[in-house]
Amino acid sequence: MLQTCAKCGTQFYGAGCPECDYPPIPADPRERKRTRRWGCVFMGAGLGVILVRILCPDENPLWPVVVAGLLFLLTGWAIVVQPKGRLTSALGGVVCAGLACLGFYAALAPGEIGGGIPLLPEAWNQVMGRMAFGGGACLTMAFSLWLFYRAWKPHRAKE
Numbered sequence: 001m002l003q004t005c006a007k008c009g010t011q012f013y014g015a016g017c018p019e020c021d022y023p024p025i026p027a028d029p030r031e032r033k034r035t036r037r038w039g040c041v042f043m044g045a046g047l048g049v050i051l052v053r054i055l056c057p058d059e060n061p062l063w064p065v066v067v068a069g070l071l072f073l074l075t076g077w078a079i080v081v082q083p084k085g086r087l088t089s090a091l092g093g094v095v096c097a098g099l100a101c102l103g104f105y106a107a108l109a110p111g112e113i114g115g116g117i118p119l120l121p122e123a124w125n126q127v128m129g130r131m132a133f134g135g136g137a138c139l140t141m142a143f144s145l146w147l148f149y150r151a152w153k154p155h156r157a158k159e
Contacts (some may be wrong), residue, residue, distance in 0.1 A: 005017035007020050007022045030079065035080075038076075038079060039077065039086070040080065042079060043076030043080070045072050045125030046068075046070060046073030049065060049068060053066070064102055066101060071096065071098045071107045074091065074095060074098075075095060086150070086152075089148070089151035091153060097140075097144040097152060099137075100138075101137075102140075103134070103136050106133040108134070113129035126145070
């Protein structure tokens, strides 16, 4: 239902005004503590992924695992710190760029992609899987570039 904010007069749908955040939602005193714990869990998972891969080497390339671990680590740090402003867009851009790198690696790396539709030939499943990974990586890279643009260019205040 369309509502009008009593504080600033903006019309909006939903529970709170997107312009001035009125009426404020009462804060749960334990929410920040829970959020920090989850951020620490993500950081621990990222470090664990990197350490396990470094301590147990195999013939696969090291960089995709390190990128995935760093993405978890960076996301956990962002959850704990909760940055504001341009830094949020920059962190989002870095995370999306990392995900795009992993998607391009999956699409272009040698070897087979497992899974697929059982009734289709294996060659078709490989092409469809690589197209899906490549298309998703292109979209994620475009989103990353948009986030970097938002971090670089200052936001104009509404009049």
